[in-house]
Amino acid sequence: GDSVTQTEGLVTLTKGLPVMLNCTYQTTYSPFLFWYVQHLNEAPKLLLKSSTDNKRTEHQGFYATLHKSSSSFHLQKSSVQLSDSALYFCALRSNYNVLYFGSGTKLTVEP
């Protein structure tokens, strides 16, 4: 069945360092991948999305590239800020109207 795997549950970094949050997926359909960010006590918000193979997509300093050959959609940022501390979810839409979320990665950025 369709699934999303996020291998890091917790990531702690010092401000200014780069980050990569891993996301891999499994599906037999044509994939559409998303990254959602959820700050403490808030609703999740869309950060990035892509269905185009090998094309980098960027928003608010974060970027990701969908690689269908490796079934991956890793999230990266070159320099994290304190305000980036949040829960990050990778999600897969394969079947129309059903979105599968990964287990989430909690990113904590320290001064």
Add this chain to the structure above:
Amino acid sequence: AQTIHQWPVAEIKAVGSPLSLGCTIKGKSSPNLYWYWQATGGTLQQLFYSITVGQVESVVQLNLSASRPKDDQFILSTEKLLLSHSGFYLCAWSLSAETLYFGSGTRLTVL
């Protein structure tokens, strides 16, 4: 501008009691509507979706039901709550099953 309103903000209920959570979307005609459940610090699990009034599709079975009595309203309910129903319930809307716009959620505690 589109707004999504969920009610109540929080509920504390006894095991075995009934539950009704609501969601209203203003500013969008015929949106796709979704219910998600999130355990504390956990992933988002899609429960239901609806693409038109009166039609609701179930994604997982959790002894919950949903209804869409009006174009802009989505209701989640059960006649008998279980301890496992505790968590954060999020309503969301989209136009094309791509970007989801989440409400602020209802925190449910079942004792």
